[in-house]
Amino acid sequence: MSEDEDKNQRLQDSGLIEWSVFSELVAMDEDEEGFSKSLFQTFVEQVKETFQEIDANLESKNLEKLSSLGHYLKGSAAALGLESISAQCERIQNYGKKINCDKFKLKDEPDLKEEDDDFWIKLIEDALEKARDDFERSREELNIYFEEEI
Amino acid sequence: MQTDTMNSAITAPTATASTSSSNQSGSNDFVKKLFQMLQEVNYKDVVTWTTNGDSFVVLNTNEFTKEILPRHFKHSNFASFVRQLNKYDFHKVKIPNEEKQNYKYGEDAWEFKHPDFRINDRESLENIKRKGPTTKKGQGSSNNGGNSAQYQGGLDRSNGGGSGMAETDYGVIQHQFQQLNEEVRSLRQENKALFQEVNILQTKYKAVVDNIIGLKSFDERYSRSMGILVNCLTQAGIKLPLLDFPNPNLIHLQQPVTQTQLQSPTQPQPASQSQPSSLQAQSQQGHPSAQSHSKTHTQVPVQPGQPGHSHTNSLGQSDARYDTGYSPMLPHHQQHPPPQTNDDSKSLDTKVVPRRDSTVAVQVAPSTSNTTGPGGSTVARSTRDNSTSASPEHPQVTTTNLQNPKFHVLLVEDDNVCIQLCRKFLVKYGCQVTVATDGLNAISTVEHTRYDLVLMDIVMPNLDGATATSVIRSFDTKTPIIAMTGNIEEYDLVTYLENGMSDILAKPFTREDLYNMLSKHLLTPNETSNNGGISASARAPIQEPLAITPSEELHSEKRQRLK
Numbered sequence: 001m002s003e004d005e006d007k008n009q010r011l012q013d014s015g016l017i018e019w020s021v022f023s024e025l026v027a028m029d030e031d032e033e034g035f036s037k038s039l040f041q042t043f044v045e046q047v048k049e050t051f052q053e054i055d056a057n058l059e060s061k062n063l064e065k066l067s068s069l070g071h072y073l074k075g076s077a078a079a080l081g082l083e084s085i086s087a088q089c090e091r092i093q094n095y096g097k098k099i100n101c102d103k104f105k106l107k108d109e110p111d112l113k114e115e116d117d118d119f120w121i122k123l124i125e126d127a128l129e130k131a132r133d134d135f136e137r138s139r140e141e142l143n144i145y146f147e148e149e150i
Numbered sequence: 151m152q153t154d155t156m157n158s159a160i161t162a163p164t165a166t167a168s169t170s171s172s173n174q175s176g177s178n179d180f181v182k183k184l185f186q187m188l189q190e191v192n193y194k195d196v197v198t199w200t201t202n203g204d205s206f207v208v209l210n211t212n213e214f215t216k217e218i219l220p221r222h223f224k225h226s227n228f229a230s231f232v233r234q235l236n237k238y239d240f241h242k243v244k245i246p247n248e249e250k251q252n253y254k255y256g257e258d259a260w261e262f263k264h265p266d267f268r269i270n271d272r273e274s275l276e277n278i279k280r281k282g283p284t285t286k287k288g289q290g291s292s293n294n295g296g297n298s299a300q301y302q303g304g305l306d307r308s309n310g311g312g313s314g315m316a317e318t319d320y321g322v323i324q325h326q327f328q329q330l331n332e333e334v335r336s337l338r339q340e341n342k343a344l345f346q347e348v349n350i351l352q353t354k355y356k357a358v359v360d361n362i363i364g365l366k367s368f369d370e371r372y373s374r375s376m377g378i379l380v381n382c383l384t385q386a387g388i389k390l391p392l393l394d395f396p397n398p399n400l401i402h403l404q405q406p407v408t409q410t411q412l413q414s415p416t417q418p419q420p421a422s423q424s425q426p427s428s429l430q431a432q433s434q435q436g437h438p439s440a441q442s443h444s445k446t447h448t449q450v451p452v453q454p455g456q457p458g459h460s461h462t463n464s465l466g467q468s469d470a471r472y473d474t475g476y477s478p479m480l481p482h483h484q485q486h487p488p489p490q491t492n493d494d495s496k497s498l499d500t501k502v503v504p505r506r507d508s509t510v511a512v513q514v515a516p517s518t519s520n521t522t523g524p525g526g527s528t529v530a531r532s533t534r535d536n537s538t539s540a541s542p543e544h545p546q547v548t549t550t551n552l553q554n555p556k557f558h559v560l561l562v563e564d565d566n567v568c569i570q571l572c573r574k575f576l577v578k579y580g581c582q583v584t585v586a587t588d589g590l591n592a593i594s595t596v597e598h599t600r601y602d603l604v605l606m607d608i609v610m611p612n613l614d615g616a617t618a619t620s621v622i623r624s625f626d627t628k629t630p631i632i633a634m635t636g637n638i639e640e641y642d643l644v645t646y647l648e649n650g651m652s653d654i655l656a657k658p659f660t661r662e663d664l665y666n667m668l669s670k671h672l673l674t675p676n677e678t679s680n681n682g683g684i685s686a687s688a689r690a691p692i693q694e695p696l697a698i699t700p701s702e703e704l705h706s707e708k709r710q711r712l713k
Contacts, residue, residue: 024661028574035574043567071609075636076567078658086658 011145016138021081037146043076044150047085047135054092054128061117066124067096073131082138088131095123180223180234181267181278187222188269200261203269205243207261232260239281240264356620547586547595555582557602557672562592562618563634564610568657572605572634575661579668589613589621596622601629603671606651608635608642616649623650630671634659 012019025036050073057065070092077086094101098114104123106112112119143149188199188206196213199206208214215228223231232242243261245253255261266274383390550573559581563569569585576583584599586592589606590613596604604622606615619631630652635642638656646654655667 021658021660025571028578031578032574039567039570042570046566068609071636072565075657076565078636079565079568079571081658 007145011141014137014141016082016084016134016141018081018083021079025080037148037150040080040142040146041150043080043082044139046076047073051128051132051135054124058121058125058128061121063096063098063117063120063124065096067093070094070096070124070127082134084134085131085138088127088134091127092124092131095120095127178238178275178278178280181238181275183222185267185272185275187218193218199269200255204265204267205261205263206267207255207259209255209259211258211260235262237280238264238278240267360621547584547591549584550577550582556580557668558582558584558600559668560592560595560599560601560604561585562587562589562604562610562615563607564588565607568607568634572664575664576605576668578661579665581668587611589615589618592618593621596626596629602673603668604629604631605655606631606633608633608637608646616646616651619646619651620649632667632671 011017011022022036025039028035029037050069054066054069057069070089074086074089074093077083077089091101091104098120100114100123104126106119106122106126109119109122112122114120139150184206187193188197196210196218197206197208211228215226215231219226219228219231223234225231240262241264243263245261250257253259264278266277268274380390380393557580559576561569561572561576561583563572563585564587569587573583573585581602584595584601586595588610592604592606592615593613606619608615615633615635619633622629622631627650631650633646633651633654634657635646635654636657638654643654652671653667655663659667
């Protein structure tokens with residue numbers, strides 16, 4: 001029991017996941033064992049695929065598509081309480097529509113202007129990198145929590 | 151005191167208020183009266199012709215104002231009298247300061263002159279007219295009606311001529327204000343008319359888009375059917391001339407993708423089965439990248455089941471029909487030989503059409519969409535083609551069965567994570583849940599099954615939730631449809647409600663949010679107990695769509711004929 005509490009505390013402390021949402025998901029395991037885990041497994045698969053797609057569309061500079069991919073992943077991440085990932089995805093969604101929602105500035109390429117699609121590609125790359133980072137960290141914590149590689 | 155009056159009169163030469171007498175006559179009565187007045191010899195100490203006879207002079211303004219003005223002009227306002235003179239282009243004769251002492255009429259005298267105003271020359275009086283600027287004022291006063299007349303009267307009565315300017319300004323401003331008011335009113339009306347026009351156009355636009363979607367899918371079906379026909383003919387050993395099919399891929403560029411996906415769910419047929427003849431068919435399609443496309447066709451002769459799929463697609467409804475586990479019946483559909491399928495799809499009513507369009511729009515989210523939840527969740531996201539629903543592994547519309555469901559809810563959502571989660575919540579609430587993964591499937595599903603409630607995502611492949619809702623509302627106005635969306639900008643909300651959404655559930659939502667929404671729109675279990683059986687388990691088609699009946703009949707008819 002105390003081991004469970006430790007696990008809970010650890011995940012909670014990581015700050016990667018909104019606890020109220022997560023505990024609600026875990027509560028669903030009561031009548032279906034492994035439900036929450038399967039949910040996260042679905043999510044992991046989805047993220048992997050979507051990241052790949054984002055990479056491909058960064059290559060082809062398809063902003064519109066990037067935006068919709070951002071929106072797609074944003075929804076799933078938010079549903080699971082993975083707020084930081086969701087926030088990065090929202091950035092991708094906005095940048096894809098050429099909306100600089102957080103007035104983000106490119107440090108290493110100050111010459112790139114908003115008129116240039118490459119500007120938005122760079123911004124999306126930044127958001128994607130952060131989303132990847134958050135995803136990996138969340139995944140590690142969740143692996144520990146579920147005591148299994150998800 | 152006397153000089154004061156005079157000075158103020160001079161400073162207000164532009165004041166244009168008219169005396170009541172001139173107002174009444176409208177012509178140059180004023181001048182005639184003036185002429186008449188100067189005929190009076192009694193006044194010669196107060197007002198008189200100058201010795202030259204080409205001007206007149208007011209010697210004693212005080213006396214003149216008090217005694218003579220009232221008698222001839224019905225007022226005692228010297229300033230008014232001077233303004234009136236100015237109006238008729240009389241000019242005050244200026245006496246240079248150094249000559250003033252020698253001026254025989256005295257320093258305080260006012261001498262006025264007009265080239266046509268001469269002693270004993272009554273005829274020339276007719277040449278004296280009111281000045282131009284005055285007419286402007288005249289128009290103003292006539293436009294303003296009573297208001298301005300009142301204002302003029304007031305001015306006539308006022309003693310100080312100086313205030314005339316300000317009052318004139320006031321009148322002008324008042325006039326302008328009225329004009330602006332009218333302008334605003336007319337602009338408002340114009341705006342309203344434009345708004346209505348835009349609304350009408352929007353409605354029309356929507357109808358046109360619907361039609362185009364329908365036509366597109368018709369086109370696709372025709373071209374598919376043609377391909378099948380060509381295959382059959384080639385199989386039968388009939389040599390075909392080179393056909394000039396328009397390439398459907400030119401219209402929907404991403405169609406090859408779609409076709410690939412169409413193929414993948416029907417894996418049972420190995421690609422190796424493609425026959426030379428199919429290649430011919432493909433070349434007739436004239437599209438190099440149509441490989442997969444042609445394969446679908448290829449399989450036709452080999453696997454009779456394949457065309458059956460396309461039939462099922464077009465019917466669409468079958469998805470809903472069989473989604474609870476009637477799938478065993480599918481093969482019976484699939485047994486129909488290709489030609490028949492062609493006819494069937496052609497005979498379909500337009501109502502069904504939008505559904506087929508799934509093929510068109512699918513491309514929106516390519517690879518993600520194929521994901522099948524590892525946790526055994528059965529929904530293939532946006533499986534591009536309804537045909538997938540025929541294959542049990544990749545259903546487009548799936549239903550989670552429940553022992554004694556209280557409600558039957560349709561969940562329209564393209565995101566696996568959200569589907570799993572939301573379905574779980576719904577099942578816990580006691581709902582039997584059917585999942586559709588895009589707007590088109592949602593429409594066809596709702597057409598054949600009554601749901602207690604529909605949860606509708608907005609951003610989805612094939613057809614967005616808002617449009618799907620407006621289509622559903624054309625035949626079903628009662629079922630509560632709840633929009634699930636992360637876009638909760640005011641503008642979007644209005645759009646959703648305009649499209650016929652019953653309510654909006656903001657994403658992400660908690661279990662409690664969802665349950666609150668459910669309890670708001672679902673009858674309590676007690677209330678439903680009477681009809682619960684019907685709504686949830688029996689699932690009788692509420693509105694048999696026009697499309698299905700004729701085509702199904704035709705279907706069986708053909709089948710029999712074939713036998």
